[in-house]
Amino acid sequence: MEILAYTAVELSEKIKKGEIKVRDGVDAVWDSINKREKDLHCYITLEKEKSYIQAEEVQQKIDKGELSGPLAGVPFAIKDNLCTEGTLTSCASGILRNFVPTYSAEAVRKLEAAGAVIIGKTNMDEFAMGSTTETSWFGVTRNPWNQEHVPGGSSGGSAAAVAAQECFAALGSDTGGSIRQPASFCGVVGMKPTYGTVSRYGLVAYASSLDQIGPLTKDVTDCAAILEAIAGFDKKDSTSALRKDTDFTAALQRGIQGLRIGIPSDYLGDGLDAEVREAVLKGAKLLEQEGALVEEFDLKLVNYGIPAYYTIAAAEASSNLERFDGVKYGYRTKEYEGLHDMYKKTRSEGFGPEVKRRIMLGSFVLSSGYYDAYYLKALKVKTLIKKAYEEAFSHYDVILGPAAPTTAPRLGESLSDPIKMYLGDIYTISANLAGLPGISIPCGTDSKGLPIGMQLIGDCYREKTLLQTAYTYEKAKGGCKVEKKSLSTIDFESAEADMRCKNDKTI
Amino acid sequence: MAERITDEIIDYVSILAKLKLSAEDREQAKQDMESMLQYIDMLNELDTDGVEPMSHIFPLENVLREDVVENGDEREQLLKNAPSIKNGMFKVPRTVE
Numbered sequence: 001m002e003i004l005a006y007t008a009v010e011l012s013e014k015i016k017k018g019e020i021k022v023r024d025g026v027d028a029v030w031d032s033i034n035k036r037e038k039d040l041h042c043y044i045t046l047e048k049e050k051s052y053i054q055a056e057e058v059q060q061k062i063d064k065g066e067l068s069g070p071l072a073g074v075p076f077a078i079k080d081n082l083c084t085e086g087t088l089t090s091c092a093s094g095i096l097r098n099f100v101p102t103y104s105a106e107a108v109r110k111l112e113a114a115g116a117v118i119i120g121k122t123n124m125d126e127f128a129m130g131s132t133t134e135t136s137w138f139g140v141t142r143n144p145w146n147q148e149h150v151p152g153g154s155s156g157g158s159a160a161a162v163a164a165q166e167c168f169a170a171l172g173s174d175t176g177g178s179i180r181q182p183a184s185f186c187g188v189v190g191m192k193p194t195y196g197t198v199s200r201y202g203l204v205a206y207a208s209s210l211d212q213i214g215p216l217t218k219d220v221t222d223c224a225a226i227l228e229a230i231a232g233f234d235k236k237d238s239t240s241a242l243r244k245d246t247d248f249t250a251a252l253q254r255g256i257q258g259l260r261i262g263i264p265s266d267y268l269g270d271g272l273d274a275e276v277r278e279a280v281l282k283g284a285k286l287l288e289q290e291g292a293l294v295e296e297f298d299l300k301l302v303n304y305g306i307p308a309y310y311t312i313a314a315a316e317a318s319s320n321l322e323r324f325d326g327v328k329y330g331y332r333t334k335e336y337e338g339l340h341d342m343y344k345k346t347r348s349e350g351f352g353p354e355v356k357r358r359i360m361l362g363s364f365v366l367s368s369g370y371y372d373a374y375y376l377k378a379l380k381v382k383t384l385i386k387k388a389y390e391e392a393f394s395h396y397d398v399i400l401g402p403a404a405p406t407t408a409p410r411l412g413e414s415l416s417d418p419i420k421m422y423l424g425d426i427y428t429i430s431a432n433l434a435g436l437p438g439i440s441i442p443c444g445t446d447s448k449g450l451p452i453g454m455q456l457i458g459d460c461y462r463e464k465t466l467l468q469t470a471y472t473y474e475k476a477k478g479g480c481k482v483e484k485k486s487l488s489t490i491d492f493e494s495a496e497a498d499m500r501c502k503n504d505k506t507i
Numbered sequence: 508m509a510e511r512i513t514d515e516i517i518d519y520v521s522i523l524a525k526l527k528l529s530a531e532d533r534e535q536a537k538q539d540m541e542s543m544l545q546y547i548d549m550l551n552e553l554d555t556d557g558v559e560p561m562s563h564i565f566p567l568e569n570v571l572r573e574d575v576v577e578n579g580d581e582r583e584q585l586l587k588n589a590p591s592i593k594n595g596m597f598k599v600p601r602t603v604e
Contacts (some may be wrong), residue, residue, distance in 0.1 A: 098588075099588055100587070100588060102584040102588075209562060235570070235572070238567070238570040239563070239567060303549070304549065304550060304552075307546055307548075307549050307550050308550060310543065311547055311550075318524060322525070325525070326590055327589070327590070327599055328585075328588065328589055328597055329588035329589060329590075330590070336600065337600075338600050338601070338602075339599055340525075342599070343525045344525050344526060344527040347525050347526055347527075348526050348527040351526075356524075356526055356536075357536070357539050357540075357543075359524045360520050360521070360524050360526065360540060361539075361543055362524075363524040364520050364523075364540060364544075365547075367520065374544075374547060377550050378547075378550060379560030379561055380555035380558040380559070380560045380561075381550050381553055381555065382560070382561045383555075383558050383559055383560065384558060386561060386564060418539065418542075419542060419543070422546075434564060435564035460564075
């Protein structure tokens with residue numbers, strides 16, 4: 001079978017058995033990049049030379065028996081807001097166009113310790129603010145399923161790179177849906193773990209109380225294996241959770257007899273595309289056939305998630321992004337009169353419009369005289385949203401719904417109306433406010449051949465419930481299969497579409 | 508409803524945000540903020556009297572450690588990222604006359 005068709009875990013298995021070399025997997029990925037990257041632009045930085053050096057080191061460790069985990073030798077892509085020692089980390093912003101970190105993010109370090117080979121850094125919305133990967137200073141990424149459409153965002157480069165087989169798996173970050181929504185748009189699996197599960201050390205902060213790192217993968221098994229590798233307490237992140245149950249691959253079992261699944265009625269209401277609705281409900285039906293008890297219920301406050309989120313996220317962003325001032329790193333304006341002029345010009349030239357919009361809003365809601373009316377109000381609503389979820393999880397084990405109201409929009413359609421773009425985050429955003437884990441898994445395609453994602457949300461620390469449910473769904477569906485009719489409309493080589501269709505004859 | 512985002516507020520916010528706005532940017536920012544605040548006003552439909560604000564979802568405490576230097580000397584490396592340096596230090600425009 002073609003190497004690119006393997007999942008990350010399968011690839012590593014073949015390497016450890018000695019059937020192929022680490023180098024072969026890396027070669028395959030570079031072939032794929034050569035063919036498709038110029039059209040798609042998944043990456044901001046590619047590290048070809050380094051990837052082969054790393055591949056060689058990993059191969060030696062595997063040969064000596066020092067590396068035996070499920071990710072040994074797997075080529076990875078890393079979102080460009082995760083620091084990588086010695087490699088440009090730009091956050092897709094002009095202000096960090098030349099920033100080369102002196103250390104790697106803890107999640108990246110852990111992945112490398114597990115034998116990952118880093119291929120490069122993926123494109124994203126500037127500072128992870130956006131839902132389409134169109135706000136990148138380096139230009140847009142295109143959706144591998146249809147290049148006229150966006151890949152979603154903000155982890156759009158990571159999702160597109162996995163879908164286009166320009167890597168075997170990727171890391172992203174999710175502040176309001178930035179892993180789950182692009183996963184949905186690109187037909188891959190994406191998971192945001194419970195807040196505090198993966199160390200944020202070395203993740204350039206957007207909204208610190210909401211940011212969380214997670215995997216984007218070809219299937220649920222890869223997702224569990226990667227999460228297991230990167231999760232864990234880290235004293236370098238003061239919000240890191242002390243949890244021991246990070247053996248996520250133990251949850252990869254088919255069986256959800258008696259699982260209680262609730263579908264919020266508001267997740268199926270106005271604004272939801274009919275084809276997305278149909279595919280998601282079909283997914284729910286399949287889980288019902290597998291033994292789950294599925295019913296609709298009223299999850300309160302769904303519409304209030306977005307205004308609360310944008311208030312809180314903008315407030316935190318305005319504070320976090322104060323550090324970009326052209327003094328210690330990054331871009332500095334060329335001409336200025338005095339320190340404050342330098343700050344202002346540097347920031348005005350360095351940040352894009354969406355980032356400035358959020359910094360301005362955040363500065364306003366935190367300012368004296370408006371703090372109580374806006375910021376504090378949003379924090380109180382957050383408490384109410386958290387309570388609504390607590391109530392929901394006293395009745396249900398899993399909350400099911402779409403990851404996004406539509407499939408991927410066309411390029412250029414979203415940016416003109418910020419509020420409309422923000423509304424696209426409605427199903428993902430409140431999981432961040434409440435700190436909950438969520439996963440998006442492919443559940444079909446629409447009539448245009450664009451992927452649809454089904455989202456599962458769990459209570460805090462219940463990633464295993466989500467993974468087991470997702471795994472059961474994947475198996476029941478017959479692997480990550482795409483309906484035949486859609487394949488003919490997809491504008492890329494059938495070999496690549498193949499990846500989604502194989503994979504059933506697992507283990 | 509009265510205009511909330513006046514020119515004075517935009518000036519004040521751009522000082523807080525350390526951003527220099529052109530005349531065109533200012534008008535755009537006024538519009539953008541006004542429409543976002545109108546949207547955010549939706550939160551006022553909810554009665555939050557007596558509700559505790561939640562800044563973090565888990566109860567957090569300050570994480571303390573011994574005051575011991577753990578990181579090595581990375582001065583050279585760190586300065587490589589600086590836009591301007593002098594004698595091993597960051598160089599900035601004169602701040603005190």
